Amino acid sequence: xxxxxxxxxxxxxxxxxxxxxxxxxxxxxxxxxxxxxxxxxxxxxxxxxxxxxxxxxxxxxxxxxxxxxxxxxxxxxxxxxxxxxxxxxxxxxxxxxxxxxxxxxxxxxxxxxxxxxxxxxxxxxxxxxxxxxxxxxxxxxxxxxxxxxxxxxxxxxxxxxxxxxxxxxxxxxxxxxxxxxxxxxxxxxxxx
Numbered sequence: 001x002x003x004x005x006x007x008x009x010x011x012x013x014x015x016x017x018x019x020x021x022x023x024x025x026x027x028x029x030x031x032x033x034x035x036x037x038x039x040x041x042x043x044x045x046x047x048x049x050x051x052x053x054x055x056x057x058x059x060x061x062x063x064x065x066x067x068x069x070x071x072x073x074x075x076x077x078x079x080x081x082x083x084x085x086x087x088x089x090x091x092x093x094x095x096x097x098x099x100x101x102x103x104x105x106x107x108x109x110x111x112x113x114x115x116x117x118x119x120x121x122x123x124x125x126x127x128x129x130x131x132x133x134x135x136x137x138x139x140x141x142x143x144x145x146x147x148x149x150x151x152x153x154x155x156x157x158x159x160x161x162x163x164x165x166x167x168x169x170x171x172x173x174x175x176x177x178x179x180x181x182x183x184x185x186x187x188x189x190x191x192x
Contacts, residue, residue, distance in 0.1 A: 035177050036078070040184060047072075047087060048154055052188040054181045062086070074185075079174045081162040083182060088155045099155045103132070103147040106159070110140035113166065122148060127190055139166045143175050144182060154191050158182070 040052040043059060047070035053059065056078065062071035070087035090096045107117065115138035122131040131148040144160040160182060162171055 033173055038180070040188075045070075045072075048089075048192045049087065049156060050188075050190050050192065051185045053185055057181070076178060076181075079162065079178060080164055081160065081174070081178060083178075083185075084159045084161065086157045088157075090149070090151075090153050090155050096149070096151065096155065099157075100147070100149075103145070103157050106157075107134045107136065107142075107145045110136050110142060112140075114138040114140040122146065122186060124187075129189055129191070131186075133186070141166050143171075144179060146182075146186065148186065148189055150191055158185075 036054075036056040039055045041055050042050060043053050044050050045059075049070075053074055054076075056076070058075045058077065060073050060075060061067070062073055062084065064071075068086075068088070072085050072087075074083040074085065076082070088095075088099055090099070111117065114136045117137070118135045120133040120135070122129065122133055124130075128150040129148055130151055131146055134145040136143050136145065142159050142161050145158065147155065147157040149155040160178065162174070164171065
């Protein structure tokens, strides 16, 4: 009986020591994201502009206390994100310069968390649409901002935010998907 117990203990010892010693913690997992099929519809409200936006998004007026007419939010409910669009009529060259400078300042407020900010020029002279597209890299609150103008009468600014902690590695697939929608919005944008 004593031999059986000793033999069992030795066998148990060798079995527990063997095997794979290459243990490493598994990376944190995230939920699988199911992206809807790309499909667009026109926005043609009483505002002085039109554009295409995704059918899986909704548009609602901005309800902040300082919101002005034609300030709208393009909501992406399944991604917990919002593209804020703020329209301003231009009444003078000074006002236009201030709006452009404000867009620049608001974008560069993200430099605290951003690892880089790239600027791209938007130019569609046949439609009188000009602007700047800002790509903000890193864990900033907003990863994409832009403004569009005809340089004389109209100006609109856009800023994309997700209602979640800004961790680029976790929102990157969604950000890439929604950036395509923002690019369609910009390319289809028209002044009325």
